[in-house]
Amino acid sequence: MVNIRLPMGLAARLSGYLAILTQSEKSGRTHISSKSLSEYSGVNPTQIRRDLSAFGRFGKRGVGYNIQFLIERIREILMVTGEHNIALMGAGNLGMAISSSSIYTDHGFRIVAVFDIDPAKVGRQVGDIIVQHVSELTATVPEREIVLALLALPATAAHEVTESLIEAGVRIIFNYSEALIEAPAEVVVHSMNPAGELLHALYLGQR
Amino acid sequence: MVNIRLPMGLAARLSGYLAILTQSEKSGRTHISSKSLSEYSGVNPTQIRRDLSAFGRFGKRGVGYNIQFLIERIREILMVTGEHNIALMGAGNLGMAISSSSIYTDHGFRIVAVFDIDPAKVGRQVGDIIVQHVSELTATVPEREIVLALLALPATAAHEVTESLIEAGVRIIFNYSEALIEAPAEVVVHSMNPAGELLHALYLGQR
DSSP: OOOOOOOHHHHHHHHHHHHHHHHHHHTTOSEEOHHHHHHHHOOOHHHHHHHHHTTSOOOBTTTBEEHHHHHHHHHHHHTOOSOEEEEEEOOSHHHHHHHTOSTTGGGTEEEEEEEESOTTTTTOEETTEEOEEGGGHHHHHHHTTEEEEEEOSOHHHHHHHHHHHHHTTOOEEEEOSSOOOOOOTTSEEEEOOHHHHHHHHHHHHHO | OOOSOOOHHHHHHHHHHHHHHHHHHHTTOSEEOHHHHHHHHOOOHHHHHHHHHTTSOOOBTTTBEEHHHHHHHHHHHHTOOSOEEEEEEOOSHHHHHHHTOSTTGGGTEEEEEEEESOTTTTTOEETTEEOEEGGGHHHHHHHTTEEEEEEOSOHHHHHHHHHHHHHTTOOEEEEOSSOOOOOOTTSEEEEOOHHHHHHHHHHHHHO
């Protein structure tokens, strides 16, 4: 296992490739060209070839990269093998969409707890899980070995919930809300930016 | 208005900054430092300063960038001023979450039509809009001047719906599903990659 610190941009791109390669494999493919990978990822083919040449094997001309080989190598390099227990914060529409999606389970992410503050949602069943009140967070995080929390809640609730998560010992927060979240240096907050991506799509399409 | 073709990475980053700056302004701020913008965007501060120096004015030391000024300049450069009519494809949990979010309306995106194929959803009201059957797409796209479609549907339905959208004249497709979509060169398909981003968050938090 290569255990060096990857440049920030490279780690982000490899993570993106890994998700795309996994989807490709599920759809029955065994090989993928840098051109296809470029179309799906939005990264230019030259950059892709440069990123993947680090693995010591090049894609064959006319055949492309071996998908299974790349998946295994990238997983090792990113150290994202194994299972990762997630707490889903928010049992609204977005939370329900996330919990019913298979794209997270494909990568070893397991939602092991769902929290909300709405009395109408607490106690309800989401998949196999009973929605708990946020007040149970401190006990639940160590009990279910939760390493990552996914925020699928209104921006107004995000800051308070983030504080509770940090107090409960969660060190990785994946922010699906529109809130701008600051956290201590030892906590990783990674935010989705769908509005930014939509603006980028509009830019690309309007030229 | 600067009407040059921006490098691919720069356009993506500026789109991301624009969404974050808009959120910052909404929360009542007038200025932002490159450090804060870095924390929210995941782009390193040096890159941010380089990207924004192109605007001819630098952030003041200790004060930071003027948010309103930057928003206006970036909007012009990306040519994303004005209103942009959207068709939302899918009235499930994800579609409902998207339609109730304000982050799109902040940037002039207006959902003017919602489509589904599920008879239980067609005819229902989502906000001010009645869910239509996908078969009405061809008539509705020109009628409501739809420039962009947002896919919030299962991967299995994504390819067929994409074909219908292209036939109906939509040239920008924002893919929120996990499907890998290929399209003709004149159509822009931009895909969200939440699994890729989650893997990146895990990588960042595990070191």
